[in-house]
Amino acid sequence: MERNGANEVQAELDSVEAELEVVELQIAELLEKQAELTSRKKRLLRKLEDACESAQTAGSSSAGSGSLSGPVMTKQELLRYENADFPWSKELEQNLKNTFQLSKFRPLQQKAVNLSMSGKDLFLVMPTGRGKSLCYQLPAVCSEGFTLVVTPLVSLMEDQLMYLKSIHVEAATLNASSTKEHAKMVLAGMTDTKAPFKLLYVTPEKIAKSKLLMSRLEKAYNAGRLSRIAVDEVHCCSQWGHDFRPDYKLLGILKRQFPKVPLLGLTATATSSVLKDCQKILCVPEPITLTASFNRTNLYYEVRFKNSNSEESIGDIASLIEERYQGQSGIVYVFSQKDADSVSEDLQKKGINAYPYHANMAPEDKSRVHRKWSTNKIQVVVATVAFGMGIDKSDVRFVIHHTISKSIENYYQESGRAGRDDQPADCIVYFGFNDIFRISTMVVMENVGQKKLLTMVEYCQNVDRCRRSVMAVHFDEVWDDEGCNEMCDVCRHGNDYITVDVTQHAKDVVQIVELASSLDEKLTPLKVTEAWMGKGPAKRRKMIQTTILSRLEVEAIITHLLLQGYLSEDFSFTPYTTYFYLKLGRKASLLKNQSHSVTMKMRKTGLDANVVKVSQVKTKEGKRSGDNTANSSVTKKVKKDL
């Protein structure tokens, strides 16, 4: 009797505990939702504030030219720097036209130049290819003495020197490959009143390691000849940035030793927390931050599904290049050096003038490919991310990602090589299921590697928000959906989505993973996919619910479950490789709750009434059909199974 009583109590206790677990997860979900809403609220308040302020100063601030911040000046005060009535304005104007041969400033350039000419410390965040270099080159030409420019790569330096030489601006460089005589000449030139150069480019290593350089800089400083310090790619200071370089950490010495020299930090991608970190590292007390809108209006963003069959995606890329970009210049970014070689070979076989580029090539081969591509003798460079910083070809009409990037920042930067001439250009990413895990195991050691990768996956998987708005939120920018102008696949193909209930699918997949774990087995995403599709061992098939969905659909749903936390990653290390397995995520137990449902937004194209419609978002017809666009084909078949 007593024993029975104890059993009953135990059973009730178990059930209460299970229920409690579900409640706790629901609380966690709500807290997540609260955080998201709070951040949206903050953004909207900022937007409102901006709107009120610009209404007060009607007409004086140009829309879309970016936002400003900084403790030293109010927005009102900053407006004055947009003007051309400074003592140096005439000289700037003349040099802009005659030396740089540019007809007018681009948004924010004039303000940045004026602020720097006034001796202010400045962080300039401006999308790649917008013309950050001019913001220190022009002041350099119009100031006494010289500007010290810190650049992370020698190739970047050489490009700039070549360009400056072509417009007859004197510039010099000091790096590891400088000869003794050259270095001697440059060091002497730093205090020469005849000013043999206006810009001196150095690597951060030089500052960190060369006492001689520091002592000459000090002399130049005391003689009033060090007019400005520019730190290019300033995000390299911060470990949170996407391109951390240890030597940048030591650059604080510059501001500490030369406090009166204005410093200008430049970057294309830095969130406010990265900038704060850079500010601390560089010892700049109160910089003004100018942030140009990240929005590159001439770029069309698109995501396409990549089939696990690589032949198919190469064929797709080849016909795109042949049909849409005939005779036009472009880049295909790939995951690895091996991929660079094989993809370019495949494209060559299909008659496309493509060449590989990766870090492991001999330096002369790399520069030959770069040169030939720059002069249009090669149409397509098939490259790893080694082909990155400093690529400044203005007429790149397409950047195709054969594999997703490892973060949104990286994607923004890489795709941003397109359309620097402001003419229309396309940024297309091929989104493949297996690539997620290839990259995942590569970034496993990085602090926030997984989190960043998942934001990229979210960008690709998403079909219910403008691609630009996804980036804007990521870059902390206030976003207005009209800013896209149908220049992304989501906006262009109409806002015609439905929400599909995938609860039963989620339960089936979770059951597969659960079963494996009860048998002490780990499943890779590929194994989960195959098991669910009924391709696993016959004995196992009887114990699970298999599906008739297509591979792409299965992959889309598993990706969704991973992004939503019903599944999560489980790494395993061997001396040779890292394995990615799927395990139950923190939300998996929510599925035990009868009332819990999992939904997924999908494009409506081709759907009929069999689909479980939870809510129909909008029904505007798209301008083009979106068949090759991510998720469209998924929805077509989900209906069969639902």
Ligand SMILES: Nc1ncnc2c1ncn2[C@@H]1O[C@H](COP(=O)(O)OP(=O)(O)OP(=O)(O)O)[C@@H](O)[C@H]1O
């Ligand atoms: N006011 C302007 N009008 C027209 N073209 C300009 C203007 N300012 C700069 N450019 C051109 O824009 C191109 C890109 O400039 P720059 O290399 O400075 O970009 P960036 O912002 O430093 O990009 P990245 O982040 O890739 O380094 C150059 O070819 C430059 O000549």
Ligand SMILES: [Mg+2]
């Ligand atoms: Mg630059």
Ligand SMILES: [Zn+2]
């Ligand atoms: Zn859009």
